[in-house]
Amino acid sequence: MLSRVANSIYWLGRYLERAENYARFIDVNFNLMQDLPIDLKEQWHPLIAATGDLPIYEKKCTGYEKNQVLYFLGFDAENPNSMLSAITNARENARIIRENLSKETWEKTNELYYMMQEGLEKKVWKKEDPRPFFEKVKNQILLIYGIADSSVARVDGWYFRQLGQFLERADKTSRILDVKYHILLPSDQEVGTPLDFLHWMALLKSVTAFNTYRRLYGNIDSSNVVEFLVLNKYFPRSIYHCIKEAEKCLHNISGNSGGGYLNSAEKAIGELRSKLEFAEVSEIIGFGLHEYLDDLQMKINRISMEVDANFFTIRSNNTSQPQSQSQG
Amino acid sequence: MKTDGYNAGEHYDEMITEDGEIRAHYDEIFNHLKKTSSRKMGQLQHSANQTQRSMGMTFNVYHDNQGLEKILHLDIIPRIIPNSEWKKLEAGLKQRTQALNMFLQDIYNERRILKDGIVPSDLILKSRDYLEPCIGLTPPKGIWCHITGTDLVKSKDGEYYILEDNLRCPSGVSYMLESREIIKRVYPDIFNQKGVMPVSNYPTKLLRMLQNLSDKPKPVVGVLTPGVYNSAYYEHSYLALQMGVELVNGVDLIVENKRVYMQTTKGLQQIDVLYRRIDDTFLDPETFNPDSMLGVPGLFEAYKAGNIALANAPGTGVADDKAVYAYVPQIIKYYLGEEPILNNVPTYLCREENDRQYVLDHIEELVVKETNAAGGYGMLIGPKATPEEHAKFRELIKNNPTNYIAQPTLSLSTVPTLTEEGISGRHVDLRPYILYGEEIEVIPGALTRVALKKGSLVVNSSQGGGSKDTWVLY
Numbered sequence: 001m002l003s004r005v006a007n008s009i010y011w012l013g014r015y016l017e018r019a020e021n022y023a024r025f026i027d028v029n030f031n032l033m034q035d036l037p038i039d040l041k042e043q044w045h046p047l048i049a050a051t052g053d054l055p056i057y058e059k060k061c062t063g064y065e066k067n068q069v070l071y072f073l074g075f076d077a078e079n080p081n082s083m084l085s086a087i088t089n090a091r092e093n094a095r096i097i098r099e100n101l102s103k104e105t106w107e108k109t110n111e112l113y114y115m116m117q118e119g120l121e122k123k124v125w126k127k128e129d130p131r132p133f134f135e136k137v138k139n140q141i142l143l144i145y146g147i148a149d150s151s152v153a154r155v156d157g158w159y160f161r162q163l164g165q166f167l168e169r170a171d172k173t174s175r176i177l178d179v180k181y182h183i184l185l186p187s188d189q190e191v192g193t194p195l196d197f198l199h200w201m202a203l204l205k206s207v208t209a210f211n212t213y214r215r216l217y218g219n220i221d222s223s224n225v226v227e228f229l230v231l232n233k234y235f236p237r238s239i240y241h242c243i244k245e246a247e248k249c250l251h252n253i254s255g256n257s258g259g260g261y262l263n264s265a266e267k268a269i270g271e272l273r274s275k276l277e278f279a280e281v282s283e284i285i286g287f288g289l290h291e292y293l294d295d296l297q298m299k300i301n302r303i304s305m306e307v308d309a310n311f312f313t314i315r316s317n318n319t320s321q322p323q324s325q326s327q328g
Numbered sequence: 329m330k331t332d333g334y335n336a337g338e339h340y341d342e343m344i345t346e347d348g349e350i351r352a353h354y355d356e357i358f359n360h361l362k363k364t365s366s367r368k369m370g371q372l373q374h375s376a377n378q379t380q381r382s383m384g385m386t387f388n389v390y391h392d393n394q395g396l397e398k399i400l401h402l403d404i405i406p407r408i409i410p411n412s413e414w415k416k417l418e419a420g421l422k423q424r425t426q427a428l429n430m431f432l433q434d435i436y437n438e439r440r441i442l443k444d445g446i447v448p449s450d451l452i453l454k455s456r457d458y459l460e461p462c463i464g465l466t467p468p469k470g471i472w473c474h475i476t477g478t479d480l481v482k483s484k485d486g487e488y489y490i491l492e493d494n495l496r497c498p499s500g501v502s503y504m505l506e507s508r509e510i511i512k513r514v515y516p517d518i519f520n521q522k523g524v525m526p527v528s529n530y531p532t533k534l535l536r537m538l539q540n541l542s543d544k545p546k547p548v549v550g551v552l553t554p555g556v557y558n559s560a561y562y563e564h565s566y567l568a569l570q571m572g573v574e575l576v577n578g579v580d581l582i583v584e585n586k587r588v589y590m591q592t593t594k595g596l597q598q599i600d601v602l603y604r605r606i607d608d609t610f611l612d613p614e615t616f617n618p619d620s621m622l623g624v625p626g627l628f629e630a631y632k633a634g635n636i637a638l639a640n641a642p643g644t645g646v647a648d649d650k651a652v653y654a655y656v657p658q659i660i661k662y663y664l665g666e667e668p669i670l671n672n673v674p675t676y677l678c679r680e681e682n683d684r685q686y687v688l689d690h691i692e693e694l695v696v697k698e699t700n701a702a703g704g705y706g707m708l709i710g711p712k713a714t715p716e717e718h719a720k721f722r723e724l725i726k727n728n729p730t731n732y733i734a735q736p737t738l739s740l741s742t743v744p745t746l747t748e749e750g751i752s753g754r755h756v757d758l759r760p761y762i763l764y765g766e767e768i769e770v771i772p773g774a775l776t777r778v779a780l781k782k783g784s785l786v787v788n789s790s791q792g793g794g795s796k797d798t799w800v801l802y
Contacts, residue, residue, distance in 0.1 A: 002580050006593045095384065096556050099568035099575040110384045156593060253593065314591040317582045317625055 013164030420670030583626030
């Protein structure tokens with residue numbers, strides 16, 4: 001397929017996943033805030049810290065008031081990673097490669113865009129409970145996935161979108177997990193208390209992982225949650241699973257059936273996959289969860305750069321320069 | 329809906345006669361409108377608008393700061409053309425397309441028609457649309473204008489007149505196709521009873537026509553677009569999707585050894601036929617406009633070497649110039665030895681002294697057009713313009729006579745249209761599409777453009793026009 005088209009499909013996958021995860025981020029915090037004792041203040045700062053966009057936020061705003069943070073994460077066009085920006089970019093990529101999408105995929109993506117525009121007009125972030133809106137956005141994105149799942153041929157285009165989706169999801173799961181690191185407990189003694197459990201439960205619920213976790217591990221335990229979200233082989237939002245699926249996509253694209261690697265993108269992802277495959281959760285905790293996640297995010301960025309170099313970079317015929325999109 | 333007040337007024341109305349009789353081919357629609365509440369019609373119109381929006385049936389307007397994408401309003405009351413009328417249109421359009429194609433082949437090669445003095449040489453050879461690099465070229469299968477979208481209007485006498493032969497990259501066909509899908513949902517029953525000829529196989533025919541241009545058994549076909557910011561991008565991607573071919577930008581293509589390749593994730597892949605929606609002079613910065621950022625360096629050399637077919641062929645623009653238009657009846661007689669089936673609008677060429685004097689004296693009654701402008705720009709509608717505008721155009725004509733032609737003001741026919749004041753007649757034109765492949769074929773449908781403002785004659789989408797589904801009956 002055309003390199004330019006592959007590039008757009010890949011980013012369509014990433015931006016949709018990004019928007020969906022932002023809806024989840026916001027949901028984590030709402031869940032959390034509602035369970036807090038009244039003497040504890042609402043914390044919206046950790047959410048922005050986890051997205052990695054604190055510098056942009058602090059340049060624009062002072063304080064971490066709920067409405068402000070929701071606007072920044074949801075609707076701020078000046079935040080390149082807000083839901084609005086991600087969905088606008090997803091739709092723009094879809095528009096560019098519309099001839100490669102099914103009619104339904106395009107139409108639902110287009111509707112999603114207008115849904116966000118409507119939310120912007122209605123100033124959804126000012127509502128007392130904006131969750132129904134974010135739920136609606138999330139469902140629309142899930143609908144797009146569902147349509148694609150049952151109507152898109154498993155050829156290159158499919159694998160490029162999946163590749164983008166899984167790399168983005170791996171990154172975002174690491175960031176959701178990182179929210180916990182940024183949330184302040186009243187004191188060190190609170191680790192392992194009911195309040196601490198509440199945090200972990202809210203986090204699991206935000207990635208629709210709570211019930212699955214319960215069935216697998218029973219009690220809430222921080223190192224089990226970390227193991228589940230980072231290393232679990234079967235849960236579709238665990239980082240290992242995302243990386244493994246992304247690797248399969250790369251193999252399908254290159255026709256690699258013998259394992260190992262055929263290009264530098266496969267090499268980078270293979271290294272990360274095997275690292276996760278053989279890791280123990282105790283190593284992660286020992287290394288420091290936040291530091292470990294930081295390192296993962298950098299490795300995922302590196303993979304994305306290799307994908308770009310291998311498949312999307314085109315030779316200039318002197319008419320224009322190749323363009324690359326935001327790593328987020 | 330209230331239909332009592334509907335009348336033809338001083339124009340030719342396609343639904344109702346001067347005497348207030350409903351024309352037979354509009355019977356069912358008229359009765360349907362009569363018995364459907366205006367509330368219901370409003371709802372249907374609203375849902376058609378919503379469908380257009382979610383389909384993303386948008387066009388981009390240049391110099392407009394209200395946002396990049398606009399929806400071309402689709403009025404839900406169809407425009408209906410009876411079969412007998414269509415038969416004549418079809419025959420006339422085939423004749424005209426064939427003659428214009430022969431004309432193009434001639435002026436870039438033997439120039440018989442110029443030597444015989446039928447068409448003035450300087451009109452052709454000095455035209456900025458006459459492309460020197462094309463001299464001596466015969467495109468694959470000898471076809472120049474593969475896709476034509478001719479503009480016609482129906483006048484007071486009930487006859488069709490050709491307004492413009494669009495031989496370059498006529499747009500709008502996607503509206504014909506998508507509008508039909510939407511309108512089918514609005515009138516499911518009438519559609520079955522009435523017998524409307526289908527248009528939905530257009531993409532199949534277009535693909536077959538494009539494939540026919542290559543001698544390879546399985547040629548690789550692509551649509552070449554200027555990109556997502558072009559006003560007709562929606563259509564480019566729509567056609568590529570419907571034909572199942574690649575939509576390519578200039579940056580995707582590279583020329584090596586006079587062959588054209590697409591840059592894919594698996595390396596270079598040769599492409600054989602391009603349905604290009606980029607203007608001639610932007611195709612190749614090495615041959616034409618060196619500043620073009622849209623084209624592909626070396627593309628024209630590959631074309632000359634016969635390694636890529638381009639539809640339409642570069643160089644066709646010279647034949648749809650508004651001054652050359654005046655000569656088309658003679659062109660038809662010259663090549664085919666036949667009388668033209670379809671009427672031309674009488675045209676005064678300001679380059680000719682007698683004509684020019686007539687235009688300067690009668691400018692209040694005439695429509696003055698720039699020979700090279702499109703989209704309703706650079707135009708004066710005499711009867712509607714102010715004395716200052718008349719004076720301004722007199723000066724423009726005197727300073728640059730070759731740049732202008734004038735025609736009598738035509739009374740465009742009206743078609744019932746859903747407006748805020750109920751059903752009311754609005755002026756329309758007609759753009760059918762003609763494909764020139766193994767044979768010439770006129771698609772039984774058209775883009776009908778409608779001037780939504782009461783009394784307005786300007787149907788262009790960029791200036792407040794909308795569209796209608798056009799039904800050609802069996």
